Structures are given as C-alpha cells and as structure tokens.
Amino acid sequence: MKGSPKHRNSLLVAGAVLIGIVVLAAVVSFFWTPFSPVFTDVRNPAAPPGRGGHLLGTDRLGRDTLTWLMVGAQTTLKVGVIAVGIAAVVGTPIGILAGMTRRRWSEVIMRANDVLLAFPALLVALILAAKYGASITSSMVAIGIASVPGFVRVIRAGTIQVMGTDYVQAARIAGLRGPAIAVRHVLPNVFGLIIVQVSVAYAIAILAEAALSFLGLGAPPSVPSWGRMLNEAQSMLSVQPMIAVWPGLAIAVAVLGLNLLGDGLRDRFDPRMITRQVRP
C-alpha cells in the first residue's frame, strides 16, 4: 500500500510544509498583519481580492480576509493543541485499556463511553461556560471532552486486533506484562489509527469552535477564527462566494497537512513498516 521510502518521506515533507505554513502565519500575525484585525473597511465590504489594498478581499463587514486568516491560524493551532490534545491523550489510554482488559471491564468502559458519546458537546460547553466563563479555552476543553469517545472506540477496536496477533501471544508467553505490551506492541500499532482520528477530530473541532462561538460560548466576534469565517460566509455564498473559499482552503490545508504529517510519522515509527523496509 505504500510506495518507496522516498515516497513516504515526501509525504512527511509535504505535511510538514503545509503545517509549517499555518504555524508561520500564526507566528507572523503576532508581529505584523496587513491590517489591524479589528479594522472594518466600510468603503469596501465584501470586496473581491485586490480591491482597496485587500489582497484576498474582505468579508461582508469589511474585515481584511488575509489578516483574519493569519490571526485565525493562532486560534486553529489552539484548537488542535487543546481540543484534539485532550481527546487523544485521554482517549488513547482508555481505548487501549478497554481493548486489553477482560470482557467484563471492557464492557463497563465502553458503556460509560457510550454515555459520554450521547452527551452533547454543547451541554459540556454550557457547564464549563457557566463555571469558568465563556472563552475559547473553555469551548476547546468542551470539544476535547466530547471527542474522547471517538478515540476510545477506534483505539479499542485497533487494540483488540493487535491483541490477537502472534507476536503479542508470544510476548505474553514470554512473560511480558500488560503495560509493557501496551507500550511496546499496541501503541505503535495503533499509531496510524490515532493519526487518522486526530485529523478527523481536528476538522470537526475547528467547525465546532465556530458553532460554539456563534452561540456565545466561545470566542467573541472580534477574535478571528477560520470556523467563524466559514460560518459567517454561509449567508454570503450567493453574493460573494470567495468569502467562504479562503477559510475553507485554510482549513483544508491544515487538515491535509496534519494528515500527511501523520501518515509520514506513522511510516517512520510503525514497526511493521520498518521491518518491511529492512527486509529485502
């Protein structure tokens, strides 16, 4: 399924470049943006690219799209780190545990997981907002918590598969204990799954952040985020579709970059791949 090591390496590089662009935009936006993020150009609302000095045009309120994309990259990275980070860090060990323990415990974990799955992210966000005030961080935490069950399910399925393999049986017979098997055999083998799940959860989190902000549970209107841009562009689709294209493109770049990066990393670290590579 994979090509030469060189090909795999190029995936890694492509992913790193795309994510690098996002990071660079975020970093640069701390020091410089074409316009102030709060500036609204009332003479050029919904401007097409190029008009009035707006390289990528403006949104319907006259805010510079390039500026918003750059500053929005900060928000996007925050989303990735907080929301997806929580989901991966919490969900992965639970998923592995559920896949490795005896049937009864596994059932308990999964049913609890189902309950969480049925619990709307919005409710979590409301509770957090009530307790700690609405902010981009509390909405991210809420989305992170809501994304945990997805990880648990996927990782558990992968774990069960790994647990049935000969080498795990061999490791058991050799007297290796549970935690060691989890770290040495299971984790590396489900890494690919984690990456896939991360990129899925990431895309969802970006949009969820926009939805929560819209409800007053996330960032205020003056804080740029790609999800919000996309959300607000909806009603302008029939008038100036480019307004939706830019943030859509930015989200696509970030998600694709993450996917490629993840694929590349997995190939680097996947023991099976390495074996295959070494074998003539």
Place this chain on the structure above:
Amino acid sequence: MFRTPSLRRAGLVTAALALLLTACSAGSTAEPSGTQPSATQPSATQPTGTQGSAAPTTAPADPSETDPASPSSTPAPASDAALAVGFVLAPESLDFTQVDGAAIPQALLVNVYEGLVKVDDNGTIVPALAKSWTVSPDRKTYTFQLQEGVRFSNGDPFTAEDAVFSINRVKTDWKISVKAKMDIVAKAVAVSDTELTVTLKRPSNNWLYDMTSRVGAMFSTDGVADLADKPIGTGPYVFVSYTPGDRMVLERNDGYWGTPPAVKTVTLRYFKDPNAMNNALLTGDIQVISSVQTPESISQFSDTSRFQVIDGTSTGEVLLTLNNGSGATADLKVRQAISYALDRKAILDIAWSGYGTLIGSHEAPTDPWFTDLSGAYPFDPEKAKELLKEAGKENLTLRLTLPPVPYATAAAPLIISQLADVGITVKDTAVTFDTWIQQVLINADYDMTIINHVEPRDLATLWGDPTYYTRYDNPEVQRLLVAGDEGTPEQQVTDYRKVVQILSDDAASVWLWSFPNLVVAAADVRGLAQNAVSESFDLTTLSVG
C-alpha cells in the same frame, strides 16, 4: 437613500436564537423571564407609517370614536389552500400565561386567541371581540360592548363573564413579567352577557394598547386546564398539533364568528438555522419567511416572478445600550463621544444591508411622538476625541457584552473598529442568552451591549425606571412619562416628545437603527402585512393565488 424596510422584531432575536438553536432552550427565551422583556420579545408594534415623518395624528388610544374595523382590503374567499410559514424561534410551551417567550404569542395570538381589541396594520386600535367601547369622562372606566354569537373552540359561548375571568386571571394566575400591565386594573365587571366595564386605578393611555397584546387574550372559564398542550380560543384558527421545535399545525375554525380566513391549513415550521429556512423557501418547502435573518443574502430572492419581498416597519429599536449608572459611560461626555464616533449609516448599510431606518432617540418612525433626531450626533471622530479629552478619558477601555443575535454580531465589529479610531479600546464578550439576561438585564454588569428593543411604546420601561438595566435616572423624564400616560392623548404626544429629546441630549444610548419588518414569500401569497404591528404573526389575512 437606502430602503427602509423592516422586519419582524422577533426576527432578529429569532434568528439569533435560531442559530443557537442547538443550544438548549435559548431558542425560546425571547422574553427574559422575570425581567422586563422588552428587549427580546417581539411584540406588538405599532403604527406604521411613513418613515421619518410619522404623523402624530391620532393617538391610538382614542376609543370613543372607533368605528368597526374597516376592512382595508376585501378578504379572499375561503379555500382549501394550505400554507407553510417559516420561523426561527420555536415555542417551548404553548401557554403564554405561564411561560415567557416571543414564539408563543407570535403563533397563537390573533390566530387562535383573540382579545377585545387589536391593532391594525397602521397601529391603530380597532375592535375585535368588543364591537365598540366608550370611555368615561374621568378616563378611568371603559365600557365594552361585546360581539354576540362568539364561541370558543371547545363549544363554550364567549360572554362578559369570560372577559372578566380572563382579565382577573392575569393578576392571579399568570406568571410572566408582562402580567404587570394589568396591575392598573381596579376591577372588571360583567354588566350583562355582552357588556363589560373595566375600571382603572388611574387614567392611562397605555392600558388599552396593552389590551391588544397577549395580556388581553380572552380565555374560556373552563378552557384553561391544559393551555400548555391544548390552547382554546375564539380565533379564526384552531390549534391542531405541535411537534416541539419542528412544526405547529393550525386549521380554519369553521364556526368562526367573523370573516373566515382564506387558507384552510397553516403549518408553522421552525428552523434552527436561517440559511436552512432560506433554502426551504427556495425549494418550495415553505411559502413565507416570517422574518429574514440574513438580509445580506436577500438578493437570492430577487426573481420577482417567484418571490416577493415585504419591507415594512416594526417598533423595534436596535440600541448600543450604554450603562448610564456606572463605569466611564456614566459620564455624559463619554456617551456623547461614543455617539459622535459612530458612523451609524455605514453600520446600518453594512451590518443590516441598509434595511431599517436611522433614528436618533428611543422611538419608532411610526410613534405618534416621533421627531427625527437622527442628525443630532453626526459622524465626527474629531469631536469625539475632543470630548474624550475634556472628560479626561483618552485611554478608555470599555466592555461590550453581546447576546447571540445576528444584528449584534454583525454590528459589533464595525462599532469596535470605529471606536478604536477615536482611541476607545473595546473588549467584546459573546455570551449566551441566559447569561446576557442575568448579567446585563438583571445585574446591569456591563458597559455597552447591543439589543433590539422590540416592544412597542417601551419608552417608560427603558427610561422611566432607574432600576432597569439602562440605569438611566432622570426625574424630569420620569415625571413626563407618568404625566403623558395619565394625560390626554395630545398631552402624551407633547410629553413624550420632550422625553425623546432629553434622551437624545443625554446621549442615553446610541440608537443604531429602527428595525425593519422584512418578509420574503412566494409570489402568489397575498395578504401579508406590510408592518409588524403586534406580538402576533397574523395569518388570518393570508391567501394563495
């Protein structure tokens, strides 16, 4: 010049809520419980009129010479037609006596429940269940002659006893904040089956107007057991079913005492997302959008062979409310500076696509006391900077607390940008509707906020009560408001005019624009009201073809 349409007040709110929709019950909080609702509830509006130059002619509450409702247009004949109307704000319950929320009276008032009086498209009070009425010379006692042969949908006849029951029940059993409007009633007496007298504690121009709103709805003495599920009224439509959050079905009342409506079945469809509602109209799932929440995309309905756009007025005023009681905005110079700093025309043109009217004080263009004060604070950033300097507030930071409504989210970035130009840093926070009610409306813990005050004639609510969230305390204004309510209608116009002038001089807030009544419908739908004049979305005049 830009067009000045207006939209149903509920609309905005609804829109906003709609989006939210998912969010919990926010969807139906249109009217904050326990507080003065004026902010969100779509209520009756009032006179329509020509923009800008409202004719302060007749004070609406001049009942002695009411003539029978003059049908402005000949009603269409009853047909088997069906219509679906899109809304964004869904009722939480069907009982508006117990649950606040704009969506309930919007669906049921006038259509299922009727009052003794109602407002016509011009905001004038006209007869409904009362054929006529007279007012005593001391202006405290109203004598109503009721329609005969009226039956409730459960078969009970409507008599003066029911009217007394309904009026008294507001004080004894209602739970929502607007019930206070009936506090002024001293007693209601059924003289005969068709004659009712109501005595007020003091003369009031506003009471009869209030009777056109939900507090004036007439209930059957033994039809109130299950209002939350089974509304029973005398209206031209009877309630059939409600699927919460999705749709409500109303059917023509075949035993209706008045002119039967032309459309047999009306389905009220509730959408969580305004864009979804737009699409439903484009694809023919619904025939009417009761209030447009995305005026920027109205061009998708520009094909006049398929659609019509109704662009009238409402009584909603969109305010950048300034906290007059505390913080830097308690300083008159700061408030005036903010007023000068904002280019309100640009804000209206961009945030709401120019739909609406610029106003300069707390008044709808159709209020009898309307005076055009929109030029009182022309856009002048230099003057704003000077005033801030005089006030010693050159490096000012203000909080802007935003409820989740589309007009606020759209206007806020423009306001923040323009205030930044004169040196005011704005920290905006988006909050949920419930939080907004608690924090802003109840606790007045804010510097600035944006909200559409939709209630008609809500001058006294906002500016006559120093404990209201505006924290505006001006004894002269309070005196004028009471004198105006108690005086003759002419006196009311004179006094209220003074009030709006004082409010403008005090820069008590920034009045961003008067909200439009913006409705889009399929081209063959007829009888849509030009202006939003009441809490209700009047279905009774609609016809198809």
